[in-house]
């Protein structure tokens with residue numbers, strides 16, 4: 001049986017790794033492959049860092065792309081039909097993995113190379129700028145170039161290694177502070193995702209103690225880089 005996904009590659013690009021996800025008809029399940037799959041027989045749905053305008057990607061500096069980039073050109077892939085921001089795709093994916101028939105409302109926080117954030121409201125992505133919320137101080141953000149931006153404190157390279165309990169508490173407190181600045185509905189679920197959140201599940205518990213919202217870890221399967229593939233699947237499904 002053909003699903004709406006059989007002729008698609010769902011591609012997630014990141015600063016540290018990329019993943020291609022295709023529907024495997026024989027196992028009737030997703031197949032997760034590391035790297036960039038270039039299959040001229042398939043269309044591509046792309047999730048990547050940066051600001052998306054149409055199918056152009058701006059400011060994806062951690063991919064090594066120019067300020068304004070055409071992903072088809074950068075990747076050497078012709079049929080890129082869907083382009084979306086990685087945090088937006090992951091937010092949508094977290095909602096889709098919780099209830100594909102009626103997407104629950106949620107805030108998504110992804111702690112990776114940078115801090116990604118987005119909200120899902122009424123079944124659609126809404127901008128929620130926690131990642132670049134102004135929390136004060138001198139730290140300079142490589143993404144938005146502002147001083148005192150949350151991302152400047154919590155992007156991967158700004159954090160000490162290894163991450164100890166004190167650092168986890170700092171991350172939780174900084175996120176809680178950012179949520180006040182970014183504005184947030186206390187009733188809405190917060191999903192904490194990304195490499196650091198996966199590695200340190202207690203981070204979600206620490207954050208839950210500091211904010212009125214419920215906090216859950218990502219529902220992305222272990223093989224997935226993030227829930228972005230599920231968000232892309234949702235967008236493909238909507239298009240078909």
Ligand SMILES: [Zn+2]
Pocket residue numbers: 131132141142143144145146149150151152
């Ligand atoms: Zn910033």
